[in-house]
Amino acid sequence: PGSRMSYSNMGYTLAGMVIEAVSGQRYEAYLDEQLLRPLGLTDSSFRFLSQEGPQADSRLAMGHFEGGATQAAVPSFLRPAGQFNTTAADMGRLARFLLAGDGLVEGQVFIAPELLRQMGRPTGTEAARAGLTVGYALGLYTRDRHGAVGLCHGGSTIGFRAMLCMYPQQGKAFFMAINTDSESADPAALDKLLLPALQLGQGPAQPRPGPGLDSGHSSAWEGWYVPAPNRLASLAWVDTLFGFARLRRDAAGALHFEPLQSPGQLLSPVDGGQLYRAPGRLTASHALLRGADGAHVISTGTQSYEKVSLLRQLLPLWASLGLGLLGLLQLLIVGLPRLPRLLSGRLGWSHPALLPSAVLLALLLLPATLLLHQSMLQLGDLTLASGLLAVLTAALPLVLLAGLLLHGQQGQGSRGLRAWLDALAMVGLLQLCAVLAAWGLLPLRLWV
Numbered sequence: 001p002g003s004r005m006s007y008s009n010m011g012y013t014l015a016g017m018v019i020e021a022v023s024g025q026r027y028e029a030y031l032d033e034q035l036l037r038p039l040g041l042t043d044s045s046f047r048f049l050s051q052e053g054p055q056a057d058s059r060l061a062m063g064h065f066e067g068g069a070t071q072a073a074v075p076s077f078l079r080p081a082g083q084f085n086t087t088a089a090d091m092g093r094l095a096r097f098l099l100a101g102d103g104l105v106e107g108q109v110f111i112a113p114e115l116l117r118q119m120g121r122p123t124g125t126e127a128a129r130a131g132l133t134v135g136y137a138l139g140l141y142t143r144d145r146h147g148a149v150g151l152c153h154g155g156s157t158i159g160f161r162a163m164l165c166m167y168p169q170q171g172k173a174f175f176m177a178i179n180t181d182s183e184s185a186d187p188a189a190l191d192k193l194l195l196p197a198l199q200l201g202q203g204p205a206q207p208r209p210g211p212g213l214d215s216g217h218s219s220a221w222e223g224w225y226v227p228a229p230n231r232l233a234s235l236a237w238v239d240t241l242f243g244f245a246r247l248r249r250d251a252a253g254a255l256h257f258e259p260l261q262s263p264g265q266l267l268s269p270v271d272g273g274q275l276y277r278a279p280g281r282l283t284a285s286h287a288l289l290r291g292a293d294g295a296h297v298i299s300t301g302t303q304s305y306e307k308v309s310l311l312r313q314l315l316p317l318w319a320s321l322g323l324g325l326l327g328l329l330q331l332l333i334v335g336l337p338r339l340p341r342l343l344s345g346r347l348g349w350s351h352p353a354l355l356p357s358a359v360l361l362a363l364l365l366l367p368a369t370l371l372l373h374q375s376m377l378q379l380g381d382l383t384l385a386s387g388l389l390a391v392l393t394a395a396l397p398l399v400l401l402a403g404l405l406l407h408g409q410q411g412q413g414s415r416g417l418r419a420w421l422d423a424l425a426m427v428g429l430l431q432l433c434a435v436l437a438a439w440g441l442l443p444l445r446l447w448v
Contacts, residue, residue: 002124003292004304005136006229009081016080027080038105040093044086048075060085061179063159071159071181074377082157088175095166095173098151120151127299130287131275135301140166142301144281146191148200156181158377170200221255221288221296222248224314225305228297237439241317245305247298257286257298317435324432330425331357332364334418352406353422355399356429363392382447394443397433400426 016027023030028046036044043059051060052072063071076082098119103111120142122128122135134142140151148170154163159181166173174194178185225245230236245259255276258264267276267286275284289297289304296307308314335357370385379386407423436442 003126004229004299005122005125005127005302006231007136007302009078012081013078031080038110039097041086041090044084044090046080046084048079048083049073049085050075061160061177064180064182065159066182066184073160074158076157082155086177088177091164091175091177092173095164095175099166099168099171099173101168122301125299125301126289126291126297127287127301127304130289130299131271131273131284132287132299132301133283134285144283144285146195146200147280147282149282150200167198167200170198172198172200174198219249221298221307223296223307224310225296225298225307226314228304228306234440237317237436237441240314241321244308244314245298247307320432320435323428324435327425327428327430327432328360330421331360331429334422334425335361352403352410352419353426354403356396356403356426359392359396359399363389363396367392380447386446390443390445397430397437397442400430400433404430 019025019027019030031046036042036046049055049057049060050073051057051062060073063073065071073085097105098116101113101116103109103113103116115138119138120136120140121133122137125135128135134144136142140153143150143152143165148167150165150167152163152165155161160177160179161181162175162177164173164175176190176194223246225247227239227243230239230243232239242260245257248256248258250256255267255269256264257267257278265278265285267278269275270277270284274288276286276288277283278285285300287299287301289299291297291306298305298307331353334353338351338354338357367385367389370383370388371379374383374385403426404423407419407426410419433442
């Protein structure tokens with residue numbers, strides 16, 4: 001703990017609990033009285049407010065999804081994260097206070113200036129100790145973008161998105177609030193409007209180029225990396241399979257950092273150490289580290305990746321997924337043509353692959369259909385859809401075992417090529433079930 005950055009809304013939940021334990025008040029009331037009012041943020045609150053119901057506030061903007069569908073504010077069980085209501089004017093007042101940096105309110109010290117100076121400046125992480133200045137601390141990220149280094153914090157909740165950024169060197173800031181949570185929105189369009197208007201210019205001087213790693217040392221860093229830690233521990237299997245990155249050295253000696261899900265970056269060495277800079281950055285953006293256990297680590301300040309073995313760790317997981325998907329496809333091919341005969345009673349359940357095929361069909365059709373017809377807000381609740389999903393995923397390995405047992409009981413004369421393909425399909429899918437169970441994903445339960 002404390003060595004690597006991993007953002008978590010739960011941290012703010014714990015902070016709220018500490019405030020309540022120390023003050024004896026609900027944190028909403030305490031922060032409204034002791035933080036927001038002294039700062040002059042009179043149109044802001046941590047209390048839950050909505051556009052609907054008897055306590056509705058008509059000044060609140062309504063949230064939206066794609067197609068103009070409206071969405072009122074939703075209470076958050078992870079409060080205070082995602083439950084702050086404010087206005088652009090209040091955020092302007094907050095930005096002025098933070099940019100001043102002296103922590104004064106009406107001539108009196110309200111917040112210690114040394115705490116304000118630490119915002120966005122991590123000190124205890126591996127990456128910070130290696131000299132990386134970008135990262136997260138005390139509520140703000142240090143962001144190196146578009147020719148300027150700023151302190152930012154963005155967020156989104158159902159129907160809404162927001163971003164606050166400050167540039168201390170230029171004495172400028174912006175706040176942006178959008179009452180839509182559309183996946184098809186184009187944030188780059190806002191960048192094109194904001195950047196010329198802000199006229200930020202160049203930030204800190206670019207670090208001196210350095211020699212970087214020689215070929216003998218860089219070969220040890222080349223290879224495959226996975227997120228460590230994962231943003232969501234319950235989805236570590238998914239992050240390992242699809243969130244990996246490759247670090248390689250080209251013929252000219254440059255390092256290429258290539259995540260699967262985002263464009264690759266050419267990293268240039270700076271200051272002759274373990275720091276590297278991506279194109280368009282004013283400061284170092286990546287650090288090559290050795291973890292406490294000696295593992296090779298590459299960090300961006302906000303996300304660390306640890307080197308893993310391609311042969312021993314990644315390839316077995318990819319092969320497991322591939323064999324499982326092939327088995328699933330084979331069982332569906334077996335089950336779909338025979339389903340009408342099974343339902344009409346012309347075909348019994350004695351075929352080894354029929355029961356697994358039926359469970360797979362039910363798994364793909366019933367929960368999926370029901371999930372499409374329930375609110376997205378119910379995704380983490382125990383509903384008919386999520387209950388069926390858990391029951392069917394728990395039943396799947398059992399019916400696969402039953403199918404293999406039936407296959408073993410049949411005589412050699414009844415085992416043609418198709419029967420052996422069915423058996424191999426069941427084995428392939430069963431091993432994937434075992435892997436998913438080992439990673440905590442089977443049975444698949446969406447509620448707490």
